[in-house]
Amino acid sequence: MLRKGMERTFLVHRRQFIAAALGFPAAAIGGFPAAGATMTYDAAVTTSRAPLQAVPRDRELVRFATLAANSHNTQPWVFSAHGNEITIAPDFSRRCPAVDPDDHHLFVSLGCAAENLILAASTLGWRADPVIDGDRIVITLEETPPAASALAAAIPVRQCTRATFDGRPAPPETLRRLENVCREPDVTTILLTEHAAIAKVADYVLEGNAAQMRDGAFMRELVNWIRFNETEALASMDGLFSPASGNPSLPSWLARPLMKLFFTESGENKKYREQLVSSAGVVVLAANRSDTPRWIAVGRACQRFGLQATALGLKYAFVNQPVEVAALRPQFAASLGLGERRPDIVMRFGYGPDLPKSLRRPPELVMRS
Template identity: 35%
Template structure:
C-alpha cells in the first residue's frame, strides 16, 4: 500500500509537467497498488484541441513525470498503457524496491520550462543530440531533427499558414485570451494558464491585455514573431506518432517529457512551434510534403541556448487529486 505522504510527494512532482495552455487537465487517485491518472474533462481546450489530442499528450507528460518521481521515492513503476481504460485514464502500478536506481532526470523537474525567448543559434554538439535521441527512443513515436537555414525554412509556410488560420478565428483567440494570466497576482491566484511574463507580454490589467490581444496582436504580428523564433533556432525536433489515438498521444507525451528534461540537463532550452500539428489540413500537407508516410506529426519543438524566463505557476496540488 502506497503511504499517503509518498503519494502526495509523487503528485507534487508530477504536476510540474507541461500541458497545453498550462491547463493541467489531470486528476490523480491513490489506489491499493499504485496511482491512477485521469483526464480532467472540465479543463479542456474545445477550440484549440477539440479532439483532446493535446490533452492526452499532456497526460503522457504528467504520467512520465509521476514515474520518475515514484522511482526517486523508491517505488518501481509499471505503466498499464496497453490496457488503457475507455476514458483514457492511466494506471501506474507501484512496487517498493530498495534496489531501484535514482533517476537522473528527477533533479531537472523544477528547472524544466517552456522558454519562449529568442535563442542564440549556437550549434548543439552532436553528442548532446545523440543523448536526446537515446532519451526519446520508444516504439511508435518518432523524433526527427532538422537544422540549418534551408531545412528550417521548410517549416515556415506551415507555421505561417496554420497561425493565420488560428489567429483569424475569433473563438480561438477568445479561448487563448481566457487562459492568459495578465499579472503575477492573477497567475499566482489561479495557479494555471499562460502567465504573461512566460510569453513575453508585459504585466497589465486584464481589460487592457484583452484589448491589446484582440485588436493589436494580429495574425501578421504573430507570424512575424514565430518566424523570428524559427530563424533563431539551432535544431527543430518533429515528434510523430504511428497512430492517432489516446494510447499514442500518451506515448508521445511521455517521450516529449523525457526530451524536455534531458534538454534541461544539457542546458538547452526549448519551446513549441506547434500550430501546423494543431490545424489538421496543415498536418496533412506536412505528411505529404515532408515524406512522413504513415507517421502523424504531433509536436514541433525548437531547441537552442538562451537565458531562462520566469516560470509558470501550478494549481494547489489538492486540486489535482480526485477525492
C-alpha cells in the first residue's frame, strides 16, 4: 500500500510539473478543478503545436524540434543549449530493444528532430550548421535574414496518419517535389507508385507484421508504449495515442483485455493491405552505409518528406516492418535493387483524413543544462 501511495504521489508531481511547463494550472493535471480550468488533451496538443515565437529562442527551437517524427513516439532525445549552440543527444533510457536493437530508429529520430530545428531556426533568422560529434548532433546558430518556408510552416501540422487513404493518385509535379525534397548526401530515395510495386511492398509489410506479432518481446514493448486514453497520454506526454491510429479511447482496464481479442495478426494484416492499396505511393530511403551519421542523414530526409507531404495536402505513415525484421530485411533490399545496402525507412503516402495528433513532452522535460 505504501508503494502504491508513493507511485501516486510521483505521478501527481510529474503531472504538476508538466502542467507548469505547458502553462496550465497544476491542479488541472491531477484531475481536480482548478479555478474553472482543466487541462484537456486538445489543449495540450494546441499548446505544444502553437506558432513559433522568437523568444525564448532556445526553448522555442527545442519545442519545434520535438514535433518531429520518432519511433513509437518515445521521444528519445535530450537537448542542451549554450550560447549559440544547441546539442541533440540520444536518451538511451527511451530505447526500444525489441523493435530497434541496434538503435537505428533512435538515431533516425534524432535526425528528424535536427531537421525541424534547422528549419525553425531559419524562420527566426538563424542559420543552423549541424555537425555529427559521436552520437550527438551539435548545431551552431549564426544570425542571418529570416527565411520562411512551406516546410517550416508544416512542422506544427505534420503527423503520421495511420488510416486508410482515398486511393487518389498524386500528380506528377507532387511526386517530383516529394522525391526532390529527400535529396541528402549518401541517401537514396526510391519512389514507387505503380500498383504492382506497392502490392509487392505490401507483401513484405504483411510478412514482417506477422513475424512481429508472433514475437512476445516485440508485443510487450509495443503495448508498453500504447496510451489507450487521454488520461494516460496526458500523464506521460509520449507514446502511441490509440485514437491517433483511428481506435477508440478506452479505459486501460478495458482496452488491454480487448486488445488481445481484436488486435490479431490476420486483422492487422488485412488493415495494412487495405492501407497500402489505398495509398498513392510508397517511398523507401536507404543510406549508402549503415552507421550513426548516415542514419541521422536518413532522419533529416525522412522529416523533410513528411513536411513536404503535409505542405502539399498529403498524409503519410510509416510501414517499417520489412526493415525492422532482420531476417526479412535482405530479401526486401534485394527486391528494391539495393544489393547489400540496408533499407532504412518505408513510408506510404496519399490523401486521407485528419486524426487526433500525438503529444510531446514540453522543453523543460527534455532540456538539460
